[in-house]
Amino acid sequence: MKRYLKIYKLFFTTSWQLFLSHRFNFMMGIVANILWTISQLITIQFLFFKVKTFMDWSMGDMILLLGLGQVYVYTSWLFFEPNFNELFNKINSGAFDRMLTKPVNIKFLATLERVMVSQLLPTVTTVIPLIGYGLYTRQYLSLFDFGLALIVCLLGIVAMYLLGLTLSGLIFFFEDIQSVRDLLTMQITELSRVPLSIFPKFLQQILTFVIPLAFIAFYPVQIIRNQAGFRTVFLIEMMMITIFYLLSKITWKAGLRRYSGVG
Amino acid sequence: MSIISVENLTKSFKQYRKEPGLKGSLKSLFAREYFDIRAVDSICFRIEEGEAVGFIGPNGAGKTTTLKMLSGILYPTSGEVEVLGYLPSERKKEFLKQYALVMGQKSQLWWDLPPMEGFLLNKEIYEVEEKKFKESVGYLSEILGVEKVLKIPLRKLSLGQRMKCELIAALLHDPKILFLDEPTIGLDVVVQKKIRAFLKQYNIEKNTTLILTSHYMDDVQELCKRIIVINSGQIVYDGSLRQLIERYGKNKTLKLVFNGKVKKSDLGVFGEVVEFQKDGLAATLSVPRVTHAALAGKILNTLPVDDLDIAETSLEDIIRDIFENGR
Numbered sequence: 001m002k003r004y005l006k007i008y009k010l011f012f013t014t015s016w017q018l019f020l021s022h023r024f025n026f027m028m029g030i031v032a033n034i035l036w037t038i039s040q041l042i043t044i045q046f047l048f049f050k051v052k053t054f055m056d057w058s059m060g061d062m063i064l065l066l067g068l069g070q071v072y073v074y075t076s077w078l079f080f081e082p083n084f085n086e087l088f089n090k091i092n093s094g095a096f097d098r099m100l101t102k103p104v105n106i107k108f109l110a111t112l113e114r115v116m117v118s119q120l121l122p123t124v125t126t127v128i129p130l131i132g133y134g135l136y137t138r139q140y141l142s143l144f145d146f147g148l149a150l151i152v153c154l155l156g157i158v159a160m161y162l163l164g165l166t167l168s169g170l171i172f173f174f175e176d177i178q179s180v181r182d183l184l185t186m187q188i189t190e191l192s193r194v195p196l197s198i199f200p201k202f203l204q205q206i207l208t209f210v211i212p213l214a215f216i217a218f219y220p221v222q223i224i225r226n227q228a229g230f231r232t233v234f235l236i237e238m239m240m241i242t243i244f245y246l247l248s249k250i251t252w253k254a255g256l257r258r259y260s261g262v263g
Numbered sequence: 264m265s266i267i268s269v270e271n272l273t274k275s276f277k278q279y280r281k282e283p284g285l286k287g288s289l290k291s292l293f294a295r296e297y298f299d300i301r302a303v304d305s306i307c308f309r310i311e312e313g314e315a316v317g318f319i320g321p322n323g324a325g326k327t328t329t330l331k332m333l334s335g336i337l338y339p340t341s342g343e344v345e346v347l348g349y350l351p352s353e354r355k356k357e358f359l360k361q362y363a364l365v366m367g368q369k370s371q372l373w374w375d376l377p378p379m380e381g382f383l384l385n386k387e388i389y390e391v392e393e394k395k396f397k398e399s400v401g402y403l404s405e406i407l408g409v410e411k412v413l414k415i416p417l418r419k420l421s422l423g424q425r426m427k428c429e430l431i432a433a434l435l436h437d438p439k440i441l442f443l444d445e446p447t448i449g450l451d452v453v454v455q456k457k458i459r460a461f462l463k464q465y466n467i468e469k470n471t472t473l474i475l476t477s478h479y480m481d482d483v484q485e486l487c488k489r490i491i492v493i494n495s496g497q498i499v500y501d502g503s504l505r506q507l508i509e510r511y512g513k514n515k516t517l518k519l520v521f522n523g524k525v526k527k528s529d530l531g532v533f534g535e536v537v538e539f540q541k542d543g544l545a546a547t548l549s550v551p552r553v554t555h556a557a558l559a560g561k562i563l564n565t566l567p568v569d570d571l572d573i574a575e576t577s578l579e580d581i582i583r584d585i586f587e588n589g590r
Binding site: 093260 | 276328331334335336337338354356357359360362363364366368369371373375376380383384387388389390
């Protein structure tokens with residue numbers, strides 16, 4: 001574990017060095033993120049222009065939901081999304097061959113090597129104000145509940161990472177699996193910014209048990225709103241994490257057996 | 264004791280055919296025509312510790328696929344392979360720490376960062392001690408003459424400097440086996456020579472086993488006493504370089520310079536005319552190895568020879584002959 005932390009620290013510092021050589025991209029990224037957040041806030045404000053609640057959700061709750069949803073967006077781009085996106089290129093360019101010769105866990109190396117440190121500042125400039133405002137509007141706030149909500153959110157990110165890992169393992173079987181993974185783990189994240197309860201029952205179940213997106217924002221906000229019990233949510237979440245962990249092991253093991261390299 | 268043992272090793276790849284054009288693309292969307300390609304076909308060999316072995320073969324012969332199976336990158340379709348007492352496909356940490364793979368066309372260092380950053384990462388990955396790391400970087404960079412470029416971004420370095428840095432990154436953990444896949448590809452002759460000299464010295468000093476694939480016969484001739492010739496996935500020759508030349512190099516080459524004009528037909532009686540200068544003042548003949556001395560004597564007596572050079576058939580020609588004639 002200590003060795004892996006050391007290696008990850010090097011990934012992190014190296015990514016910083018790479019990032020510092022591309023400052024312009026970084027600045028434009030921040031501007032784009034702030035503009036995006038403002039547009040989302042305007043949409044929410046427009047929604048609450050004539051009503052005080054939306055299906056029992058206040059404007060503050062909706063902003064809290066948006067903020068927690070953004071935690072996933074930024075952390076996934078910070079830690080693993082760029083690596084998932086590059087995996088297909090690494091396989092096609094032969095760079096994956098080199099990774100297979102290293103005496104470290106291949107899943108760790110292939111999916112966590114690059115840290116997109118440019119996502120750190122938007123996390124601070126957009127997520128903290130959104131969550132802060134959402135919490136500020138609440139009449140009663142329990143810090144303990146907020147802590148539990150954060151645990152559920154972070155474990156939700158782990159579950160989504162493991163789902164991405166499982167699907168990435170299929171890349172060795174289907175060359176064009178990237179689009180499926182993008183659909184399941186990226187495009188669908190838009191749904192995390194609206195309350196799960198507005199969807200039909202079957203979609204709610206899909207977003208809980210198939211694509212564990214509901215654990216990122218919906219259930220954490222429900223815990224803060226005292227509408228969901230931490231223990232039940234936590235147990236289901238841990239079950240999902242275990243299942244995805246085992247599935248990712250299976251898809252990668254079978255995928256590597258099938259790996260044919262290039263050239 | 265064999266450090267590498269390979270028995271009936273086979274690797275097949277599944278591929279599909281697509282008719283050209285949009286129609287073909289649409290057809291292959293619904294019904295693909297798959298077929299198997301045998302990249303490596305039941306090969307057997309053993310390699311001893313400290314040996315330097317060259318894998319030679321045309322493009323697509325199966326050299327790199329064999330190397331990838333030996334290093335655990337690819338799973339064999341069938342057959343047995345044991346390297347350093349491990350099954351490479353299991354990719355055990357202890358096994359992966361004992362070899363290094365250098366690919367001439369694929370870098371393991373970061374393009375935008377100095378080579379030293381890549382070395383530091385390898386230090387952690389291979390758990391190299393700080394003292395040992397400093398010693399190795401110092402020794403290898405000095406011997407390869409790249410001490411001054413280790414802190415310069417890789418993209419600013421020449422191809423030769425980059426290749427030397429790749430070698431340092433690969434050797435930091437003192438591998439017992441060094442797989443080299445086209446290590447001198449694209450390099451100029453001076454750098455090629457330096458890298459060959461370094462690898463030769465490293466092989467002797469550290470007793471590291473070298474497995475080399477290269478299209479440059481000079482690489483193989485200078486580094487390897489033993490060569491394995493692969494064609495269409497099968498081993499067509501496995502033995503010493505000297506035996507290969509004796510077995511397949513049945514002819515010798517006579518390079519002649521004349522001080523008077525000679526007709527091509529005058530030379531044809533002695534052997535095969537490989538090259539003939541239009542002005543009739545120089546020619547190259549290929550003559551049987553066993554009679555080359557007698558024939559050279561006859562030529563000296565009958566033709567106006569100014570200079571005569573007798574040479575073995577080049578390894579390149581022998582190999583080309585094996586590939587073309589399937590011997």
